[in-house]
Amino acid sequence: MNEITFVGSGLSAQDERAISAILVAYGTSIDQRDWKRLRACFSEDCEADYGDFGKWQGSAAIVAYMKQAHADVGATLHRMTNIEIRTEKQQIRVRTYVDALIMPMNEGGPVRRGIGYYDDQLVRTGGGWRIARRLFTPVLID
Numbered sequence: 001m002n003e004i005t006f007v008g009s010g011l012s013a014q015d016e017r018a019i020s021a022i023l024v025a026y027g028t029s030i031d032q033r034d035w036k037r038l039r040a041c042f043s044e045d046c047e048a049d050y051g052d053f054g055k056w057q058g059s060a061a062i063v064a065y066m067k068q069a070h071a072d073v074g075a076t077l078h079r080m081t082n083i084e085i086r087t088e089k090q091q092i093r094v095r096t097y098v099d100a101l102i103m104p105m106n107e108g109g110p111v112r113r114g115i116g117y118y119d120d121q122l123v124r125t126g127g128g129w130r131i132a133r134r135l136f137t138p139v140l141i142d
Contacts, residue, residue, distance in 0.1 A: 027078030074103035
């Protein structure tokens with residue numbers, strides 16, 4: 001079960017649901033290899049820092065990386081939990097835990113797992129809420 005916490009966000013319940021939906025859509029889009037939907041999770045000029053995995057500017061660059069990174073793996077399960085939405089200095093900040101299971105393409109191959117959290121800044125656009133800045137902090141990668 002996803003746990004969602006709102007810490008002084010000052011947002012409407014509708015905004016809070018929409019923000020949570022974007023974060024869940026991020027993981028689901030990767031799992032379903034829905035690259036158009038994944039791109040819609042980010043602002044066009046977003047910046048993302050995934051540490052050792054890479055840094056990207058722009059939603060197209062993030063999607064290109066995710067598409068390539070998931071091309072030679074089997075099923076994936078990106079579980080997004082403990083979504084905490086808060087307002088800091090007129091900005092919407094969100095911390096979300098991620099637990100990603102990456103299955104091998106072929107039977108007997110290695111199963112990989114990545115656990116960590118995202119610290120995001122979200123912006124409201126004409127198309128709804130989008131991730132504008134993202135920092136991934138790994139806790140366990142194997």
